[in-house]
Amino acid sequence: MRLGVLDVGSNTVHLLVVDAHPGARPLPAHSHKAELRLAQLLDGDGAIGPDGIDKLIGVIHDALQAAEDKGVEDLLPFATSAVREATNADDVLARVKAETGVELQVLAGAEEARLTFLAARRWFGWSAGKLLVLDIGGGSLEIAYGIDEEPDAAVSLPLGAGRLTAGWLPGDPPGTEAIRALRRHVRAEIARTVGEFSRFGAPDHVVATSKTFKQLARIAGAARTGDGLYVQRELKRESLEAWVPRLAGMSAAQCAELPGVSEGRSGQLLAGALVAEGAMDLFGVENLEICPWALREGVILRRLDHMGSA
Numbered sequence: 001m002r003l004g005v006l007d008v009g010s011n012t013v014h015l016l017v018v019d020a021h022p023g024a025r026p027l028p029a030h031s032h033k034a035e036l037r038l039a040q041l042l043d044g045d046g047a048i049g050p051d052g053i054d055k056l057i058g059v060i061h062d063a064l065q066a067a068e069d070k071g072v073e074d075l076l077p078f079a080t081s082a083v084r085e086a087t088n089a090d091d092v093l094a095r096v097k098a099e100t101g102v103e104l105q106v107l108a109g110a111e112e113a114r115l116t117f118l119a120a121r122r123w124f125g126w127s128a129g130k131l132l133v134l135d136i137g138g139g140s141l142e143i144a145y146g147i148d149e150e151p152d153a154a155v156s157l158p159l160g161a162g163r164l165t166a167g168w169l170p171g172d173p174p175g176t177e178a179i180r181a182l183r184r185h186v187r188a189e190i191a192r193t194v195g196e197f198s199r200f201g202a203p204d205h206v207v208a209t210s211k212t213f214k215q216l217a218r219i220a221g222a223a224r225t226g227d228g229l230y231v232q233r234e235l236k237r238e239s240l241e242a243w244v245p246r247l248a249g250m251s252a253a254q255c256a257e258l259p260g261v262s263e264g265r266s267g268q269l270l271a272g273a274l275v276a277e278g279a280m281d282l283f284g285v286e287n288l289e290i291c292p293w294a295l296r297e298g299v300i301l302r303r304l305d306h307m308g309s310a
Helices: 050-069 089-100 109-124 161-168 176-198 211-219 237-248 252-256 263-282 295-309
Strands: 002-008 012-019 027-035 074-079 131-136 141-146 153-157 205-209 234-236 287-290
Touching: 002 050, 002 295, 012 050, 012 295, 027 050, 050 089, 074 295, 109 131, 109 141, 109 153, 109 205, 109 295, 131 211, 131 263, 141 176, 141 263, 153 176, 161 176, 161 263, 176 263, 211 234, 211 237, 211 263, 211 287, 234 237, 237 263, 252 263
Parallel strands: 002 074, 131 205, 205 287
Antiparallel strands: 002 012, 012 027, 131 141, 141 153, 234 287
């Protein structure tokens, strides 16, 4: 059947259309996305304002039209940290349902981490052994670890690249003191969770998902997206540590000129790099591999599993 996943994220609203059935690898058929940056539209009280809700509803209407055009039979709509943590989340969800008919499922942070872990496990297979999975989104950082398809530990931290950029890094480029303060904050937040994972022992394989990690790997020399899904892409901590001070001195426009960096996310790259560097350092990761599958694929795989067992 043709499935559609509507992902209302902190940076983008992304419709992914796949052809799928239980026991088979979902095949991408169409992708439709809009940069909305909900994480940066929160007001001083942590609410998504009327203008932000109007924009979200308009983008969802466009995604629904694209889904109809591509023959989607079943739509799986969900929202992550920007909606989850908005102080007026219930109002946002009610307006979206009333004006579009879409009932967004708000994923808890730990569930987001578990679904991303499932996608990585299916991509790399059982031979990868114990997996540590890192994902930097616009609003949160997800970390999950395990040897099965369900992780032994999964956490979500408020360390998304968009959220941190808006809250900690004024200026373009930001000042040295602001960068140093953010670095301290990021490492303190991650350090609180390390013990929860270290008791399970060292992972056999460390992987990362998300646009932020893909962009960091690309500027550090990894293959282009156009080279295909199955090309191995890695990010070494040594390379990342060399890039962080360079990114700190670059404007958003200069970052956008780097290979693989989109203009819409260029201003968030430094914050994302500080989170990636902190996570790799505190978890003792020298090298990680980029996983092409992430949360959206995890949602699809979970749905297919339920279909197969029905």
